[in-house]
Amino acid sequence: MTDTSTNSSAFDAEKEAGFGDYFALLKPRVMSLVVFTALVGLIVAPVSVHPMVALAAILFIALGGGASxxxxxxxxxxxxxxxNRTRKRPIPAGKVAEGEAFAIGIALSFMAVVMLFLAANAVAAGLLAFTIFFYVVIYTMWLKRATPQNIVIGGAAGAFPPMIGWAVATGSVSVEAVLMFALTFAWTPPHFWALALFVKNDYAKAHVPMLTVTHGRAATRRHILGYTLALAVVALALGLTSIGGPVYMTVAVVxxxxxxxxxxxxxxxxxAACEADQHLVExxxxxxxxxxxFGHFGALLVEATLAPYGLGGW
Structure with a gap:
């Protein structure tokens, strides 16, 4: 491909891109999880935050997630x-040029970290900066294509938002924040490995060393069970902290x-069973x-809402 055709393709992509394409570039589904868990981390913290500060902080955390x-x-x-599941994304679909996506990501990253520092504190901004770095460099650029443990270690990136929200309110990290982090961290492998069981061919085609590709589906099923059992321990441990309570524990047990x-x-x-029912169970x-x-973090939110009335918490 010549420079001329490359520039033309970039121009065409830029010309065809609409607001929806740029919004899709920020992974809105992932961003919704980031926003929700960060908001819960902020609200359940033992220090109240001015509504405008809270709104600004959540906005900048969301921007950081979108930048990632x-x-x-x-x-x-x-x-x-x-x-198949990613070929319609803005870049492979030819809607947004790669260089443009890079520029948007870098600009939003810088903006999100600096503005969170100004709106909240250095601890929250530092955690956000590290989260972006971890997701983009450690997970995306390195782990994802290097090891079947990619989603295990890389899952830490998606686990930081509630800790960031907590830091916005308190300027520090505590056992409650660590356990909220651990809940999301331990949840990530069984969540993604379940997906990998029925999109194994996609990962194999792209040469991504997901566990289903490197060790097979049988090993992946065993790993899902092991991590699910470990996840239950973390979930129940979180319920025993100052932000837990009967509502959370009921939801967690169920x-x-x-x-x-x-x-x-x-x-x-x-x-054979999976192929017969097209991975229905998975x-x-x-x-x-x-x-x-969402159920666990929603229950934490309910506990925090009931607390002022003496109904939430232990």
Missing amino acids: GALNMWWDADIDRLM LNAMFIKGAFAISRRDD RRFFKLSLAYL
Whole structure:
């Protein structure tokens, strides 16, 4: 391809891109999880925050999450073009040029960190900067294509938002913040491995060393069960802290019982059964995993809402 054709393609992409394409570049689904868990971390903290400060902080945390998404799409454009579930993203679809995505990601990263520092404090801004670095450099550029443990270690990037929210309010990190981090961290592997079970061919085609590709589906099913059991311990431990309470523990017990039941069901299946029902059990488990995390953080939010009336907490 000549320089002329390259420039023309970039121009065409820029010309065709609309607001929706740029918004998709920021991975809005992931951003919604970032915003929600960060907001919960901020609200359940023992220090009150002025509503305008809280609103600004959540906005800048969201921008940081969106910046990470844009930089992830910039770096992964080559493999996104190969996978069915990602080929319609703005860059592989030819809507946004790679260089443009990179520029947006860098600009939003800088803006988010600086503005969070000005709106809140250095601890929160530092955690946000590290989160962006970890997701883009450690996970996207290195781990994702280097090891089947990519999603295990890389999951830390998605686990920082509640800790950042807590730091916005308190200017520090505590055991409650660490356990909120640990909840999301331990949830990430079974969540993504469930997805990997029914999109294995996509990862294989793109040469991404997901556990299903390197060790097979049987090993992945065993790993899902092991991490699900460990996740239940973390979830219940969080309920015993100052931000837990009867509402949270009830939700945690029910959701973890359902999650463990689903993980056991997956562990007993084989490839023939999965192919026969088109991975129905795995798809249900993946959907449950989405409700699982929102349910736990939603229960923490309820505890914090009831606390002023003497109804929440222990």
